[in-house]
Amino acid sequence: MTDVTTTPTQAEKLDSAANRKARVMGGILIALALLVLFALDVVPGQSATFRLTTARDAIQLPNLVVPGAFNMVCAAILAFLGVRQFLEGGARWTSLSLGFGLLVLVLAFLVWATAGTAFNLTSMLKAAVLASVPIALGGLAGVMSERVAVVNIAIEGMLLAGAFAGALIGSLLGGWIGLVGAILVGGCFGLLLATLVVTFRMDQIIAGVVINLFVLGVTSYVSSQVFSEYRHLNNAKVFRAWEIPILSDIPVLGPMLFNQNLFVYGAFILVGVATYYLFHTKNGLRARAVGEHPRAADTLGIDVYITRYVHVTVAGMVAGFGGAFFTLGNVGRFEENMTNGRGYIGLAAMIFGRWHPVGALSAALIFGFADSIQQKLALLNTPIPSEFLAMAPYIATIIVVAGLVGRSRPPAADGKPYVKE
Amino acid sequence: MDVELRGITKRFGSVVANDNVNLTIRGGEVLGLLGENGAGKSTLMNMLSGLYAPDEGEILIDGKQVAFDGPSDGIEAGIGMVHQHFMLVPVFTVAENVVLGVEPTGQLGSIDMKRARRQVAEINEKYGLHVPPDALIEDLPVGIQQRVEILKVLFRSADVLILDEPTAVLTPQEVREFFGIVSMLKEAGKAIVFITHKLHEILEISDRVSVLRQGRITGEGDPKSLTEADLAEMMVGRPVSFTVDKTVADPGRPMIEMDKVTMLDETGEKVLDRVSMSVRAGEVVGVAGVQGNGQTELVEALSGIEKIASGKIIFDGEDISHATVRERHSLGMAHIPEDRHKSGMVESFTIAENMVLNNYYAPEYSKGWAIDWQKVAETAARFCIDFDVRTPSVFLPGRSLSGGNQQKMVVARELERETKLVIASQPTRGVDVGSIEYIHERLIASRDEGDGVLIVSSELDEIMGLSDRIYVMYDGRIVAEFDNTGGKADRNTIGLAMAGAHEGEGAAA
Amino acid sequence: MTERDDLKGVNERMRALLARTTHGRDDFEDLVIVPLFAVVVALICGALIMLATAVDLPTIGRSFVALAVGSVGSLSAWSETLTSAIPLVLAGLGLGLGFRAGLFNIGAEGQLLMGGLAAVMAGFALEGLPMVIHLPLTLLIGASVGAAYAAIAGILKATTGAHEVISTIMLNLISFELLNWLLRQPWVQREGRSDPISKSVPDTAALPKLLDFIDPNLRLHAGLFVMLVAVFIVWWLLFRSKLGFAFRASGENPSAANYAGMRAPLIIVLAMATAGALAGLAGANQITGVLGRASPGFSAGIGFDAIAVALLGRSHPVGILFAGILFGGLEAGGRQMQVDAGVSIDLISIIQALIIVFIAAPLLVRAIFPWGFRRPRNGKKGGAA
Secondary structure, three states: OOOOOOOOOOOOOOOOHHHHHHHHHHHHHHHHHHHHHHOOOOOOOOEEEEEOOOOOOOOOOOOEEEEOOHHHHHHHHHHHHHHHHHHHOOHHHHHHHHHHHHHHHHHHHHHHHHOOOEEEHHHHHHHHHHHHHHHHHHHHHHHHHHOOOOOOOOHHHHHHHHHHHHHHHHHHHOHHHHHHHHHHHHHHHHHHHHHHHHHOOOOHHHHHHHHHHHHHHHHHHHHHHHHOOOHHHHOOOOOOOEEOOOHHHOOOHHHHHHEEOHHHHHHHHHHHHHHHHHHHEHHHHHHHHHHHOHHHHHHOOOOHHHHHHHHHHHHHHHHHHHHHHHHHHHHOOOOOOOOOOHHHHHHHHHHHOOOOHHHHHHHHHHHHHHHHHHHHHHHHOOOOOHHHHHHHHHHHHHHHHHHHEOOEOOOOOOOOOOOOO | OOEEEEEEEEEEOOEEEEEEEEEEEOOOOEEEEEEOOOOOHHHHHHHHOOOOOOOEEEEEEOOEEEOOOOHHHHHHOOEEEEOOOOOOOOOOEHHHHHHOOOOOEOHHHEEOHHHHHHHHHHHHHHHOOOOOOOOEHHHOOHHHHHHHHHHHHHHOOOOEEEEEOOOOOOOHHHHHHHHHHHHHHHHOOOEEEEEEOOHHHHHHHOOEEEEEEOOEEEEEEOHHHOOHHHHHHHHHOOOOOOOOOOOOOOOOOEEEEEEEEEEEOOOOOEEEEEEEEEEEOOOEEEEEOOOOOOHHHHHHHHHOOOOOOEEEEEEOOEEOOOOOHHHHHHHOEEEEOOOHHHHHOOOOOEHHHHHOOOOOOOHHHEEOOEEOHHHHHHHHHHHHHHOOOOOOOOOOEHHHOOHHHHHHHHHHHHHOOOOOEEEEEOOOOOOOHHHHHHHHHHHHHHHHOOOEEEEEOOOHHHHHHHOOEEEEEEOOEEEEEEEOHHHOOOHHHHHHHHOOOOOOOOOOO | OHHHHHHHHHHHHHHHHHOOOOOOHHHHHHHHHHHHHHHHHHHHHHHHHHHHOOOOHHHHHHHHHHHHHHHHOOHHHHHHHHHHHHHHHHHHHHHHHHHHOOOOOOOHHHHHHHHHHHHHHHHHHOOOOOHHHHHHHHHHHHHHHHHHHHHHHHHHHHHHOOOHHHHHHHHHHHHHHHHHHHOOOOOOEOOOOOOOOEOOOOHHHOOOEOOOOOOOOOOOEOHHHHHHHHHHHHHHHHHOEHHHHHHHHHHHOHHHHHHOOOOHHHHHHHHHHHHHHHHHHHHHHHHHHHHOOOOOOOOOOHHHHHHHHHHHOOOOHHHHHHHHHHHHHHHHHHHHHHHHHOOOOHHHHHHHHHHHHHHHOHHHHHHHOHHHOOOOOOOOOOOOO
């Protein structure tokens, strides 16, 4: 008498949050396709020339000439992805489509901006990798602390503190000691964050914001109070690029990955180490358990508090290392608020990368790419004001956060203080 | 292994959770520990497992005094606890959960998953637990998750197993299987503490029983010489009857009807699958089922918390398929949410504020765009008196009330107005016996006034005691319907349906 | 007879239930002692930081004197303190309202900037209107644009679940770029200038000075009244109105609010927009009352300091008023300090950050000053069984 049939009727009009989101994303992708089609259209016959090698390189490659029609293709790809999302509600592929779509958009933009002229692609890619370093390390710091369920808004402050300490200590005692100092100072702020949120159970976001304000205040104060007077305290030697023999001769990839400074290699190595640690070791498993279900970990004799302290401190050290990049890896001197929101973008990279070190690194590379395009394009005389180019990564971050949270899942206990009973 | 607790006392602030408790646990024996919600059972066992330290008293293992400084000491001493709320990481595999904290390691601190899997398989074999080691916990049904918990304890070679309310989430058949596992463990020489508030289970499985009331041991004995009534009196402190007095229902017009309602979760999975059901005026309809088979979603669909994907909901002749929560509320639908802390009340708000949480906008409490707080407070005070909510003042925060009084506050808010349909989800979860009796009376009173009443509960006894008609849900569908006039529905048949056995058939009404 | 007795009993119980509970010592500790300690400890830390950066003791002494004199030592000090407090309180009210609704809005800076920018444009574009229309309209436009800008983050959160912390931070960064670009546009940039600076707001859109009859240098302006009215309105909105009830319920327990039929997406957008309106009003006030024109970075971090103000004021409008005046005093005193003792005003932002730490982690203050408090109350939760 109860109505129980087992054949599902596909025709039912079904709706769910995921499908709605997929449709929104489809709409965005279609809008991007229209943007590429109408705003980034290249005059027919014009083409963009990308130089891949310079005269000094060991292996020479011909220039890459991309015809303007490439943008039509890009528009078509975007439209296809959009329509697919829109019609099928392909919830499974939403984030992938979005990531791919943004990449296609960036390529189309590059071709449009370069149309009719020539442009050194390799040097831009090299700059992109460089620009992604602090974002990747910030994102990795986020992964380390959020995997034990401590939300880390303080990455920005930790980066800034690392940059500051690197400049100050590096100026006094040399680059290497400066680097160690930056890592330790970053670690101290990690420890501070852990103390505030674990022991004193302060709201994690407030604690992060406060650390950011505090670091901004201290570094600005010292730099205006002390550095302005004693300039030699803010003049560190920069780590030069280390050329890795043979590998650095590979065209495009060589200069991009194997002729960079310590920080680039460090970021890649740390991402590898972190991945191994989190997903293959005993302590990594315990750390993830603390992030997912702290009470379960506690009942098994894993000390939740110590685990959080250690990982958040390590996160601080990673961010301190990332911060040193700004001074020791780049310009050698500290300027007020020189991180300029990179820590927050690192946080977005972590979310985009689904709380996975490799994911965070990939996302950081995309952001770094956007960042370096913005800087290089100023040279190309595009009609777009530089402010709008500068905004692009921020807008991309918003789109990413809007498009992905809910899809990917943060550690279950993320942001919640743990109170032992 | 024998364990003895001597004179254990534990205080939380001014609350005495355990007061001079003495208890002996012996190897090869099942000790039944009985008590109401809040009697102090879990606190006592948390001390035995090392999670808390007692304020006074001592714990002896095989005659030697021990002091635990954290759960790892308890594990070390061979005491393992299976918690009421599972302590499993949902995104980890079975093997990962089992080895967590005592991982076999290989080179570079890496986990030797091969060895872990083999060890898990061995225990699996030995006790016949049949748990797939590589499945993710979140994909497993609760019955299997419970076995993972037992596996975890055995993996740590525990000799004393504390099982905290282990049957709360199981179907009657699963309880049977579970009891089989318990007997096997007993025969293997393990000491077992079986914590529950269900009398018949104590009588069935335990070799000895201790009863806890308000933190004190109020009775001990041999279950063979005790009856359910004896145990109940020891547990509550007065004679209680667990049967609800009610007359035969006189159902009228359909109050609510669901027609092939389908609902999807975030990932697009069906959580309700073409559910059709109805509640008529003047009858109590119960929804039985193992937790997580769509009962929560059924209530969410009825009350408008979540949108339905297809199908129709008719409320007293009106189509409310897409009406908002507030619209349904003002049509006369009352909803007692399943988790009062999470969704029934705002703990930091005063009792007065909580009493108008969902009808603060009503004209009688309004002064233009503002709320007439004087009027609200007076109404709240009246509700408190009518529903026996015990508090010194309506201006105290909701969290100052005990669980039972909080629930009565929610019930008062929902029932103290013109209602046509009462949806009560787990109406007595975590509530003392006195409040349970009171809430049950009120629900039957609503029925007798001509309301339709829908009760969703994981306590099959509660469903069977209150309902005139019973639906059973399994895997997002209603798989069976039973007439329970005069309590004639068969417990066993319902149990089978809860386990999905009736799929496709439809039971006789 | 018995019926009347019953009635009497019920009436008595009613009266007992309706008796107001008095505020206990706990509330006093929470509302007065903790903030007091926070301020004192933060000032001491400030002194230590000065010591650490080789500022000598006499200078530190002079700094604190300058801080005191510059904030409350004279009529002009009070005028400066209140002038600085106005935007802090306005933006702080918005943030506090957001906190009450469970929204952590870090975007006050951007909202304030956009609101101020809109006010500038409304100011010079609508020149010629009489003051009674022009000034309120300018403020209203500033508030509306601030509300719209904040609503972006609200809508994103309500529809896609994007966390407001990230989106408001990004909106801040975007607003800085937008400001820089707009200030170079010919229809905004002042004639004959090459640096990014806007046209001026005419007198008809300027908030009148309140004390210029005493001394034309006293900057205190009629924004003071706007601030006081806003304090009252936000208090009424939060604690008296139906909408405020829904805000607070959603903030304390979103799930319960949802079950009670409050519509979370709508509440998120409304609360964000209200917060943005107050931040925008703060920006408009700053433009029409103090600056008269927009330049890069004219928001001067007020939106971030306002976070501290809202936290210090415990998200209560009256608390925010006092906290804002305290922070205004620190700003005004800090400027004096920089002039008199040569200590960088950035020190003030360190002190402010420290104040929030101590406020937001009362356990920390209790740990530092155990004797300031009764013994910690443990075990609010009874033993669960």
